[in-house]
Amino acid sequence: MSAAAFAGATLDANDVAWLKAQHLIVPVRGVMPSQLRDTFNDRRGGGLHEALDIAAPRGTPVVAAGHGRVVKLFDSKAGGLTVYQFDPGERFAYYYAHLDRYADGLRAGSSLAKGDVLGYVGTTGNAPPNAPHLHFAIFRLGPERRWWQGMPIDPYPYLRGRSPS
Ligand SMILES: [Zn+2]
Numbered sequence: 001m002s003a004a005a006f007a008g009a010t011l012d013a014n015d016v017a018w019l020k021a022q023h024l025i026v027p028v029r030g031v032m033p034s035q036l037r038d039t040f041n042d043r044r045g046g047g048l049h050e051a052l053d054i055a056a057p058r059g060t061p062v063v064a065a066g067h068g069r070v071v072k073l074f075d076s077k078a079g080g081l082t083v084y085q086f087d088p089g090e091r092f093a094y095y096y097a098h099l100d101r102y103a104d105g106l107r108a109g110s111s112l113a114k115g116d117v118l119g120y121v122g123t124t125g126n127a128p129p130n131a132p133h134l135h136f137a138i139f140r141l142g143p144e145r146r147w148w149q150g151m152p153i154d155p156y157p158y159l160r161g162r163s164p165s
Contacts (some may be wrong), residue, residue, distance in 0.1 A: 011140055011153060018091055019138070020152070022066040025114060025161035027096065027153040028054045028121060028134050029061040033160055040154040050152035051095070051137035052159075058100055058132040063163045064112040065094050065136070065155075072108055072147045079135065080124025084147040085112060093150055097135040098127040115164045 004107025010018075026033055031054055044048040071093070072084040079097035083106070086093055100122025103142060112118060121132050138158070 007118045011151070015052070015140060018087075018089060019158055022087055022092075022158075023114075023161055024065040024155070024158045025063070025163045026054065026159050027065040027094075027136055027163065029063055029117075029163045031056060032162055032165060036156060036159060038154065038156040040152075040156060050154075051097075051135050052155050053133045053135055055133040056121045058120075058122055060132075061117045062096055062099060062119045062121055062134050064114055064118055065118045065159065066114050068094070070094045070106065070108055070110040070112060073106065073122055074103060076125060080122070080127065081119065081124045082125075083118050085118075086145070086147075087142070090145050091141060092153070093147055094133075095137040095139065096148065097127050097137075098122055098133065100124065103108070103130060133161060134158050 039049055039053050068085050068087045071084050074082045081099040082092050082097045099119035102119045103117045106118055121134050123129050123132050138153040138155045141150045
C-alpha cells in the first residue's frame with residue numbers, strides 16, 4: 001500500500017478528531033508510549049516506511065490498538081502474517097504485521113475490544129529473523145472501504161495509551 005494508491009486524500013479535522021477519540025493504545029503488551037520511536041518517515045527500500053516498528057521479544061502479545069472488527073487475515077510476502085482491523089466507524093484500518101502467529105480463534109469478522117490479544121510478535125515476512133517487532137500502520141480508508149487500499153497516517157502521535165498488562 002502507498003499514498004499513491006489513494007491519491008488526493010487528506011486527513012481533515014474531522015478525521016483527526018475521530019482518530020484521537022479512539023484513544024489508541026500501544027499495540028504491544030508491556031511497551032510504554034514513551035518507549036516508541038517514530039519510524040514513519042524512515043526510508044526503506046526506495047520508499048517511505050509509513051508505519052511504526054515496535055520491537056519486543058518474540059511471542060509478546062500483540063493487542064488491538066482500538067475497538068473494531070477484524071476484516072482480513074492476510075499472509076503476504078513482505079508483511080508475513082498480518083491482521084487488518086477497521087475502527088467502529090470504518091474510517092481507518094489498523095494493520096499489524098510480521099506476527100509469529102494469530103491468537104487462537106481469530107478470524108475475519110471477529111470483534112475486538114481495545115487491548116484484546118490478536119497475535120504475537122514475530123518475524124514473518126521480510127522482518128530480520130534476529131529482530132522481532134510489530135510493524136503497525138494506520139490507513140485512512142477510501143469511500144469503498146477496501147482493506148488493501150488507504151492513505152497511510154503516522155500512528156505515533158495517536159498512541160498515547162498503555163496496553164493492559
Ligand atoms: Zn516496519
